[in-house]
Amino acid sequence: MRQPSLTLWLTVVLATQGLSVAADDTRPGQPGAVAAADRVACSQQPKSEEPSDPSSTSAIPHAEKFVAREHFKEDIASSAPVRISWLGATFAQRFTNKVEDDSGGASLQTFILSAASSDKEILAKLGQSHESRLADVWCALRRQSSGSNGPLEVNAKPNVFYVRDSAGELGAVDVLWGGVGWEIGASPVGDKPRWPGGTRVFSR
Secondary structure (H helix, E strand, O other): OHHHOOOOOOOOOOOOOOOOOOEEEOEEEOOOOOOOEEEEEEEOOOOOOOOOOOOEOOOOOOOOOOHHHHOOOOOOOOOOOEEEEOHHHHHHHOOOOOOOOOOOOOEEEEEEEEOOEEEHHHHHHHHHHHHEEEEHHHHHHHHHHOOOOOOOOOOOOOEEEEEOOOOEEEEEEEEEEOOEEEEEEEEOOOOOEEEEOOOOEEEO
């Protein structure tokens, strides 16, 4: 399933409490122990300049700005850079107008929830390194543009990134493989349990 030649994985576990599920863009989420997850390096080098380091992949060309609306579009054609079958209204409203200054590479830590957990419980575990960028989300999606196996879960479990929107507010962006394309939603950060056990969380 995984591709260790493309990733450097470090296993960690979130011990949390909670019930069940879903983000505001309405897609479907006991104390738990800590489960194994990975660290993945994502490079923004052009595909023609593949790095020799197997822990890096090239996902999007280097650019000074990352303009969200130029990338996050509903398109399930085989020629699409990422097959996206659904963009939630909250994601479209809060995130597609965002422009990020730096689209350079990132090294992302991943965690797997061993029990249903709220955003606030997850953020308390992640600490100060909880934030990702939209460019990181896109980089991860480009690696698995058609739902292939990789760091992102493709088994109907959500993948969650905590990203600041165009107004600077932190939100939870979740991506889920829906069979024909990626479904991308967003929700405000809250204390109500919503993410089910098995959810993969990404952070810097």
